[in-house]
Amino acid sequence: MASRPRSRRLRRTLLAALVTASVAVPTAGAARPAAVPAPAPAALGPLAPATAASLDERYAANRDALRAAERTAADYGDRKRATTLRAMAGPTRHFLSFDGRDGGRSVEVVGDLAGAERIAVLVPGSDTALGSERFRNGAVALQRQLGERAAVLAWLGYRTPATASASAVTPGRAHEAAPALRDFMGELGAAKPAARLTLLCHSYGSVVCAKAAPGLPVAGIVLYGSPGTGADSAADLRTTATVWAGRGESDWIAHVPHLRLPLPFGELGFGTDPLSPEFGARIFDAGPGGHSDYLAPGSVPLKNLARIVEGRDPADA
Template sequence: MASRPRSRRLRRTLLTALVIASVAVPTAGAARPAAVPAPPPPALGSLAPATTATLDARYATNRDAALAAARTAADYGDRKRAAALRAMAGPDRQLLSFDGRDGGRSVEVVGDLARADRVAVLVPGSDTALGSRRLRDGAVALQRQSGERSAVLAWLGYATPATASAAALTPGRADEAAPELRAFVREMRAAKPTARITLLCHSYGSVVCARAADGLPADALVLYGSPGTGADSAADLRTRATVWAGRGAADWIAHVPHLRLPLPFGELGFGADPLDPDFGARVFDAGTGGHSDYLAPGSVPLGNLARIVQGREPTHA
């Protein structure tokens, strides 16, 4: 019996240390450079009907918008950002939406969305920036693994927090992002009414998905590399989707205490571990890799994530 209070004290001490570190590490979240300016995005209509012709026209419009943002970034003197935006404007890129302002938002499609009967939405976590190569590479790997009838959408619809920041330990960014994700998935459901829609939510992205889950018209919700969701159980997410959870054996996020602490300026931590049997998620085998290895080509977690996208049973931990 005595070990339980000691365990609780240790977990609270660890979370306090994380809070102090996140605030003290050069106020990383608060001291970021001002966002590079960009032109307003083009006015786009509804995704429906999601035909090859309408999508191709949309992709062309958004490539032009990304190129215009690249020119603005170059004029501003940010050559690295300009290069990333020029890459996004390449003829092989399929941007379903693009907005270069305020750090940037985008949705990129990998695969043939018009013909897809399986749609996967990747919701990334901390430190994911506009033009992220890692996000795109992961989308490409997942689409190849999932098959030609699948389309993967890399959804960067919010300002992700920095890992070493207080924002990464609080639900504020997720609360801002959730309405955008909910609206996007509902629009996708209207455009693809018979498709299987899977949300794949990595790290802090799992907090975003949890905040958006209530009534979301998705078939599966996958929480991987999750620090928690802010919910005590899968049932508390109030979703009709099958909830899956997985974590790599070498993922550092396993050491984050699963607590929620009320503080004067809000709440810290995200509560229950989605892999805990009491949470009620279905657990899949996420392999032996680390926090950034889930979408690595040829990996166990990639194979299992693709099976979930396809509506097949993954291997279990």
């Protein structure tokens, strides 16, 4: 009988540790943009065929949508948001989709998507807001590492949770995001059937990817800086893709307990550590860096992520 109270105490202790480790951590992201009004974007046709001409038309339509959202933000009095949108509407930026409502959603293209033979789709984690420089800089760094015939798509297709919030330790936002990611990857696969597609899933984004994984037309799913996925094993993702996992030596996410606890409002935590042998992912060296360093130019994880996107084995640790 004494073991049951001890079990309950252990459970409460682990629950407290999970919440503490998950929300009482340094955050590197900028503040989320205000949810100011924005006009509904014009309906766009299917992505296929992804020719240079059709993509240029799509980019132009989204540039117009960005400028309209900028004007609305300026009229509303949110100068910071208007400045962000003006930068996004610049002539060197290319968006497959944009919707400024509800905080904003976008898919930015870095590289020549029409001619790409290898395509990486970045799925971000907590505190990634519309116009995030860190998110875009990571996409640019990865595309430069990959070089010609490769494109990187920065997919901000969901309302990311704030790191210091209950949403960051529960799967609700991931459940909301997964259908949009699944639809997008299906459309991308139809538009680029000969290209090698890889999902790169950072932090809470790995929970999103896990929910969307079954049946996706991708060669690889990469979980990095992951708190867990909500699945017990890579096999539970029900994908034919190779599942990879990596974590930087200084990443604070390593201290998050890998639990999944039922609560009256749902679940807390994301279960098995993707780097553990029982999860069954292939492990890649993610170097000595921290939670925001995976796509830093010249870094070990950036080079290994590029090798995975190319269909090569990453370098040994």
